[in-house]
């Protein structure tokens with residue numbers, strides 16, 4: 001099969017590999033599309049280095065094929081699998097979706113939403129699941145601020161917060177304003193013109209570029225600042241330094257910083273499928289690249305040119 005092959009950090013090429021064999025609790029997928037998010041860049045480069053200790057591979061990436069978000073068709077079922085059969089159209093996450101075939105654990109798969117293409121479905125799993133988990137507990141009428149609202153997680157954050165009945169303010173740069181408005185944000189702030197004002201019950205911080213003091217000031221008493229991620233840190237901890245600092249910051253305030261580590265699991269993907277089928281959430285696909293240009297797709301996301309989501313179609 002054709003696949004993006006990554007035998008060491010920092011370099012990958014299009015090559016040929018054997019089709020993988022599904023193990024216990026896994027299925028083989030004919031991959032139709034693979035979503036691209038910042039995580040793919042992190043695993044491709046091995047940066048920040050903290051990732052390497054967190055289980056992604058110390059000297060070289062554990063998975064020879066990059067890509068986690070996946071949408072495709074089940075072509076073989078491994079031992080012990082129930083609930084999925086050959087021909088099922090699914091979406092979720094796996095190791096190595098930048099390939100014609102990939103093995104995926106059924107614990108990270110759900111049925112593809114009926115009303116989406118494979119390309120749209122592949123844009124949902126990681127970003128959608130992260131936004132959904134970051135917004136848990138939001139009540140109707142609450143005020144939610146989404147920083148990085150035109151990016152992967154933020155674009156789902158705006159839609160899911162609206163679906164929960166919140167009043168949503170999305171913050172982004174100029175070229176993402178139209179997208180954020182189209183996703184249903186009540187207010188859109190172009191931070192290149194003027195930064196956001198006001199106070200919020202929940203801030204979903206997907207950009208990571210604002211100081212803690214500003215975030216705290218913009219939060220109501222007992223409000224939450226959910227730290228999703230940042231590309232602002234150095235090579236060692238990257239944006240994790242912000243997440244690691246939160247327990248200390250929470251010592252002296254009723255306004256809580258919440259470091260988010262999103263889980264990739266079938267239940268969450270099922271919730272997302274329901275939201276998509278109810279037309280409360282749509283996949284904001286920006287650009288679609290062929291497998292041969294998967295590295296360009298990653299660069300498109302890394303360089304913040306992606307307006308919404310980027311997908312590799314296979």
Ligand SMILES: NC(=O)c1ccc[n+]([C@@H]2O[C@H](COP(=O)([O-])OP(=O)(O)OC[C@H]3O[C@@H](n4cnc5c(N)ncnc54)[C@H](OP(=O)(O)O)[C@@H]3O)[C@@H](O)[C@H]2O)c1
Nearest residue numbers: 038148151152153172173207209228229230231260261262
């Ligand atoms: N905690 C978790 O479980 C989890 C899960 C998924 C992702 N993440 C992390 O969360 C962050 C957001 O992920 P994403 O997929 O939404 O990324 P993305 O698609 O690149 O979106 C991030 C947005 O933040 C804005 N931004 C503002 N300042 C930035 C800066 N200094 N560097 C980069 N972007 C900046 C950009 O919008 P403008 O161009 O409009 O400024 C961009 O659209 C990433 O760091 C990612 O690694 C964490």
